Amino acid sequence: MFNDKIKGLLVGLLAGSMLTGGLVFARSGNQWIDASYDNIKLYVNGSKVDTSSNEPFIYNGSTYLPVRAVAEALGQNVDWDRNTKSVYIGSNPNNVTYLMDVCPPYETGAISEDGFYMAGKKYTHGFSAWWFEDDVAFFNLNGKYSELNCVIGHVDGWGDRDKTVTFYVDGKEIKEVDIKAGEMPQTVYVPLNYGLQLKIRTNVNGQNYEVGIGEITVK
Numbered sequence: 001m002f003n004d005k006i007k008g009l010l011v012g013l014l015a016g017s018m019l020t021g022g023l024v025f026a027r028s029g030n031q032w033i034d035a036s037y038d039n040i041k042l043y044v045n046g047s048k049v050d051t052s053s054n055e056p057f058i059y060n061g062s063t064y065l066p067v068r069a070v071a072e073a074l075g076q077n078v079d080w081d082r083n084t085k086s087v088y089i090g091s092n093p094n095n096v097t098y099l100m101d102v103c104p105p106y107e108t109g110a111i112s113e114d115g116f117y118m119a120g121k122k123y124t125h126g127f128s129a130w131w132f133e134d135d136v137a138f139f140n141l142n143g144k145y146s147e148l149n150c151v152i153g154h155v156d157g158w159g160d161r162d163k164t165v166t167f168y169v170d171g172k173e174i175k176e177v178d179i180k181a182g183e184m185p186q187t188v189y190v191p192l193n194y195g196l197q198l199k200i201r202t203n204v205n206g207q208n209y210e211v212g213i214g215e216i217t218v219k
Helices: 067-073
Strands: 005-011 018-020 030-036 057-059 062-066 078-081 086-089 116-118 121-123 127-131 134-140 147-154 163-169 172-179 186-191 197-203 209-218
Touching (some): 067 078, 116 147, 116 209, 127 134, 147 163, 147 172, 163 186, 172 186
Antiparallel strands (some): 030 057, 057 062, 078 086, 116 121, 127 209, 134 197, 147 186, 147 209, 163 172, 163 197
16 A cells, blocks of 8 residues: 655656646756655546556655546646657647648549748648639548648739638538638638548639638648
């Protein structure tokens, strides 16, 4: 039977599994510490979080919580990078999956996959589309992805008309993005819900004007 106060071996920074609200010290190696366990309970938005496999404890006046349990309770992913000894909650900028790399369109209209500029900035990992009325691109998602993020806007030189970009998953309209004349590019989030097919439809309101969809990532 363990005492409320125990002496344990702290490996590394605790960053791999613990989180503290106090000061963070850039330290590596092994250190013996006095950790106080007192049946600490963790609640997120009123709901109790299961910490039975990694119980919170108190050390040196700070309460340490398991990162993964906290992140998952907040609906966030958690990623541990062994090379840099870094914990990422939510997105990991070093772990990006581009739609055009993993499932390029299997059917398209008048689109270009070359880099293009919006508001003076070059965008890649996407496509620009142009047509007199509608243009579409189809992607086979294979039920692998939960969401899509991208940047949508006027391709430079073609920003004086309203445009619309619509996303469909398995034939159902999920999101419609209106781009007003002269408007800056906007970051767009689209839930994919692990669907099988994605269709992106662009409409330039009866004019031959170009719209860009860049940096399309999925996860």
